[in-house]
Amino acid sequence: xxxxxxxxxxxxxxxxxxxxxxxxxxxxxxxxxxxxxxxxxxxxxxxxxxxxxxxxxxxxxxxxxxxxxxxxxxxxxxxxxxxxxxxxxxxxxxxxxxxxxxxxxxxxxxxxxxxxxxxxxxxxxxxxxxxxxxxxxxxxxxxxxxxxxxxxxxxxxxxxxxxxxxxxxxxxxxxxxxxxxxxxxxxxxxxxxxxxxxxxxxxxxxxxxxxxxxxxxxxxxxxxxxxxxxxxxxxxxxxxxxxxxxxxxxxxxxxxxxxxxxxxxxxxxxxxxxxxxxxxxxxxxxxxxxxxxxxxxxx
Amino acid sequence: xxxxxxxxxxxxxxxxxxxxxxxxxxxxxxxxxxxxxxxxxxxxxxxxxxxxxxxxxxxxxxxxxxxxxxxxxxxxxxxxxxxxxxxxxxxxxxxxxxxxxxxxxxxxxxxxxxxxxxxxxxxxxxxxxxxxxxxxxxxxxxxxxxxxxxxxxxxxxxxxxxxxxxxxxxxxxxxxxxxxxxxxxxxxxxxxxxxxxxxxxxxxxxxxxxxxxxxxxxxxxxxxxxxxxxxxxxxxxxxxxxxxxxxxxxxxxxxxxxxxxxxxxxxxxxxxxxxxxxxxxxxxxxxxxxxxxxxxxxx
Numbered sequence: 001x002x003x004x005x006x007x008x009x010x011x012x013x014x015x016x017x018x019x020x021x022x023x024x025x026x027x028x029x030x031x032x033x034x035x036x037x038x039x040x041x042x043x044x045x046x047x048x049x050x051x052x053x054x055x056x057x058x059x060x061x062x063x064x065x066x067x068x069x070x071x072x073x074x075x076x077x078x079x080x081x082x083x084x085x086x087x088x089x090x091x092x093x094x095x096x097x098x099x100x101x102x103x104x105x106x107x108x109x110x111x112x113x114x115x116x117x118x119x120x121x122x123x124x125x126x127x128x129x130x131x132x133x134x135x136x137x138x139x140x141x142x143x144x145x146x147x148x149x150x151x152x153x154x155x156x157x158x159x160x161x162x163x164x165x166x167x168x169x170x171x172x173x174x175x176x177x178x179x180x181x182x183x184x185x186x187x188x189x190x191x192x193x194x195x196x197x198x199x200x201x202x203x204x205x206x207x208x209x210x211x212x213x214x215x216x217x218x219x220x221x222x223x224x225x226x227x228x229x230x231x232x233x234x235x236x237x238x239x240x241x242x243x244x245x246x247x248x249x250x251x252x253x254x255x256x257x258x259x260x261x262x263x264x265x266x267x268x269x270x271x272x273x274x275x276x277x278x279x280x281x282x283x284x285x286x287x288x289x290x291x292x293x294x295x296x297x298x299x
Numbered sequence: 300x301x302x303x304x305x306x307x308x309x310x311x312x313x314x315x316x317x318x319x320x321x322x323x324x325x326x327x328x329x330x331x332x333x334x335x336x337x338x339x340x341x342x343x344x345x346x347x348x349x350x351x352x353x354x355x356x357x358x359x360x361x362x363x364x365x366x367x368x369x370x371x372x373x374x375x376x377x378x379x380x381x382x383x384x385x386x387x388x389x390x391x392x393x394x395x396x397x398x399x400x401x402x403x404x405x406x407x408x409x410x411x412x413x414x415x416x417x418x419x420x421x422x423x424x425x426x427x428x429x430x431x432x433x434x435x436x437x438x439x440x441x442x443x444x445x446x447x448x449x450x451x452x453x454x455x456x457x458x459x460x461x462x463x464x465x466x467x468x469x470x471x472x473x474x475x476x477x478x479x480x481x482x483x484x485x486x487x488x489x490x491x492x493x494x495x496x497x498x499x500x501x502x503x504x505x506x507x508x509x510x511x512x513x514x515x516x517x518x519x520x521x522x523x524x525x526x527x528x529x530x531x532x533x534x535x536x537x538x539x540x541x542x543x544x545x546x547x548x549x550x551x552x553x554x555x556x557x558x559x560x561x562x563x564x565x566x567x568x569x570x571x572x573x574x575x576x577x578x579x580x581x582x583x584x585x586x587x588x589x590x591x592x593x594x595x596x597x598x
Contacts, residue, residue: 024453027453027458027461028453028458028459028461028462028465028482029458029461029462029464029465029466030461030465031453031457031458031461032453035453078413079413082409082410082413085386085409087384087404087405087406087409088406088409105386106386107386107387107464108461108464110381110384110386110387110409111381111457111460111461111464113413114377114378114381114412114413114416114451114457115451115452115453115457115458115461117413117416117417118416118448118449118451118452118453118455118456118457119448119452119453120448121420121444121445121447121448122445122448122449122452124444124448125441125442125444125445125448126445127445127449138437138438138441138442139437139438139441141440141441141444141445142424142437142438142440142441142444143424143437145420145423145424145440145441145444146420146421146424146425146426146440148420149417149418149419149420149421149423149424150417150421150426152413152414152417153414153417153418153421154323154326154327154330154331154334154414154417154418156417157417158330158410158413158414158417159326159327159328159330159414160327161410162326162327162328162329162330162407162410162414163327163328165328165406165407165410166327166328166329167328183327
């Protein structure tokens with residue numbers, strides 16, 4: 001596992017440096033400052049790690065993969081900024097810091113999120129003659145943009161958010177709960193794996209297996225989140241604990257009980273391992289370790 | 300001019316039908332409804348018309364151009380939804396109808412805008428095996444995504460909004476005002492022209508001339524907007540008139556006076572014509588007529 005930790009630490013440092021380069025401080029009228037506050041120096045960077053691990057597992061282009069990793073994290077970070085706003089979850093604490101709208105005001109928070117979504121696609125499509133020109137071949141740029149856009153929109157994250165909003169305080173069956181999470185958090189986690197895979201060569205079988213791996217860990221992530229929301233204190237999580245239960249939001253724990261939710265997480269963990277085996281990758285170690293960490297995490 | 304009107308009416312019908320196809324009503328939990336309310340059945344569709352006119356002027360692929368036209372309008376429509384929200388301009392009337400957040404609530408309005416930005420990039424990158432597969436060659440998809448993303452982010456629309464926000468009630472010189480508008484509205488209008496041009500073949504000289512044309516009409520559009528804001532009634536505009544002056548926002552009229560602003564609009568109009576002539580296009584008629592209409596419009 002030491003090799004994995006070394007790899008992970010190196011990735012985290014690289015991602016941080018790259019994000020710092022893309023999210024420029026000189027963006028006008030404080031916008032850059034709000035964006036940097038929202039995305040730098042915080043978060044587990046699970047999505048970038050998935051992109052980079054998947055790219056490594058298929059011998060993908062590491063420069064393209066790093067751009068893909070940053071683009072996914074920008075989408076994730078923008079979604080957190082918007083979700084925290086008063087008209088959505090009205091959260092004041094995120095990653096142990098005041099949320100972006102608390103720090104910079106609502107208008108700037110909304111704009112910072114909007115600009116970060118655009119930036120995700122800018123990062124994937126370096127301008128001709130720019131520094132990054134040549135980092136990603138144009139057909140790969142197009143493929144990455146398509147995967148990211150579909151994971152972010154009505155079929156993905158935004159659609160899942162809308163379902164979530166519509167169900168606060170209302171009962172929700174397991175099928176609906178799963179559909180909501182598959183879109184809300186699952187789609188972007190799965191896209192992270194597939195964007196990494198797109199940076200290299202895969203057979204259709206490998207692509208499908210990696211897609212299944214992504215779906216399994218995407219759902220496992222949410223089940224573990226729901227478990228941690230009731231078992232951990234706010235200090236450990238870096239955000240307000242127990243908030244979903246307080247708001248009477250449907251969760252895996254409310255639906256299956258704590259033991260049932262834990263069993264579900266183990267089951268999905270097994271599915272992820274099975275899919276990886278089926279993919280027959282040259283080097284699946286990092287993806288396997290990430291699945292393990294994701295299920296065993298305590299925050 | 301009759302030919303131009305016929306062309307324009309046909310384009311408007313096609314754009315409406317295409318947008319209706321892309322913004323699906325079945326998106327979950329009312330999200331599709333809010334998105335359709337925000338983008339269908341309203342607006343001058345200036346940006347799509349610029350895309351389609353520019354594409355025609357260079358013999359561009361009309362199917363790709365139609366997707367580009369829809370993507371630009373989706374970005375424009377999302378920006379209006381977010382701008383109208385209480386934390387920004389707090390407008391209740393847009394295109395003669397209640398604004399999206401008034402109709403659907405703030406959370407749904409924010410999500411609808413977010414999902415529409417993602418959808419703009421989905422439309423540009425049709426999935427393999429989907430209906431639109433083959434509409435746009437992958438390198439063109441990448442180029443269109445890059446142009447659109449840069450026009451939408453910190454170097455474009457979102458950056459201009461941030462400058463705008465930061466200057467309410469504060470004095471602003473002409474250089475700053477121009478920089479703000481070049482980003483806030485100019486970048487997307489210019490990108491519309493260039494995205495249309497990218498759908499065909501251009502020489503570097505033509506590309507530059509079309510870029511200059513786009514910059515000139517982008518600025519002219521804002522100058523005319525500022526003039527109309529003080530000379531027209533709300534009913535004609537379909538939105539609240541006089542709001543910028545009321546809010547003590549810097550405008551071309553407050554800076555140059557009404558006559559000065561009119562002279563500036565004429566000057567930019569002349570620059571747009573000059574750039575078109577320089578481009579030496581086979582058929583610049585539609586772009587020339589659009590520049591004329593834009594300056595002569597009364598709403």
